[in-house]
Amino acid sequence: MLSHPFLLLILGLVPAVLLVLVFWPDIGLIQRIRCSRRSLKILAEDALKTILSEKLEGRRIYVDNLADALRCQEKKFSDLIQFLGNSKWLEIEQGEITLTDEGREYAYFLLRAHRLYEHWLAEKTGYAEKEWHERAEHIEHFLTAEDVQNLAAELHFPTRDPHGDPIPTPDGVVGRPKWKYLTDLEAGTMALIEHIEDEPQGLFASITEAGFYPGMHLKVIEKQGEGLLLDVEGERKFLDKMLAGQFSVVEIDEEEASIELGGEPLSTLNPGEDAVILRFQPQIRGVERRRLMDFGLLPGTEIQVEMRSPGGDPTAYRIRDSLLALRENQTRYIRVKRQGEASGNV
Secondary structure, three states: OOOHHHHHHHHHHHHHHHHHHHHOOOOOHHHHHHHHHOOHHHHHHHHHHHHHHHHHOOOOOEHHHHHHHHOOOHHHHHHHHHHHHHHOOEEEEOOEEEEOHHHHHHHHHHHHHHHHHHHHHHHHOOOOHHHHHHHHHHHHHHOOHHHHHHHHHHOOOOOEOOOOOEOOOOOOOOOOOOOEEHHHOOOOOEEEEEEEOOOOHHHHHHHHHOOOOOOOEEEEEEEEOOEEEEEEOOEEEEEEHHHHOOEEEEEEOHHHHHHHHOOEEHHHOOOOOEEEEEEEOOOOOHHHHHHHHHOOOOOOOEEEEEEEOOOOOOEEEEEOOEEEEEOHHHHOOEEEEOOOOOOOOO
16 A cells, blocks of 8 residues: 555645646647647648758658657648648658648748738837747648738838748848857857757747847857856856857957947936947837837937936936836937937938
8 A cells, every 4th residue: 555655745746647648748738639620721831840940950851750840649640741742732751741832832831921920019019029939830720822911011022021031022032141150159259149040949048038139239159068158238147058059140340349249228228428329239129119219219319317216227318308117128229329410320
């Protein structure tokens, strides 16, 4: 018969085991229900995009790899392969999957729809950055060719999504940027973040919470066994190897970086000091950017620090005879020059 302490231990483990079985991302019941509820058409479109992404990275993809990527039950995946074969979107030879011309065209359309919609969420809505990818993953399946063209026109035909990924043209042309992985840089190298991989979502959420974004300048101070010590626009940050592997960068020299950065964050000014606004950094975008511009924060505008709240945040600023309270998580991304004339672009 089980002893009382041992029985308590077993009973204590049951809730944890149930949580794993229900919520675990790859094998949990929730994930499998989501997969089972996806129509074969939506699942097939997810498969096409997955295959195209692997091909764009120069990698081969096999049936087993696709099954792992889509995380579906065996019966559902078997139905999917039959559906794809009947649709004439792909060919399978000795387990390796290749896209037909028709399948490749459709996959490029889905990728274009996804990245344009992410760009629209970033520029036109107030959704948090960590939500863009998942929302685009859903809506891409319901956008028509006309919808996608209208999105592109509304956004003035962008060439990159908010993560830095190239957006395919209507003809399926994707630029191949000459990026390097952040982990490949040597100590002392200056770089510009061009792209941050948005999958897995857990890693991407950690990166955004740490304040990284495409367009940010950094310098590798030291390569350590477990990661990189960085100077990120004047602030020291540490990235472990797993997170650093999500970054693609281009090398730049320090003079180029100083010209592009210019000025200093508005948050560094003290009460009684004034400055001229140069520009917003890329992290201020969409609804927030438009709201700040409506308040009069434009390039060339003079701004004075009036007072700080007792807790240190927010701070009151005077702009054209009006007082405006701004928080540090906004003013750290507004570049200003303390004296002299300045100009810049929002």
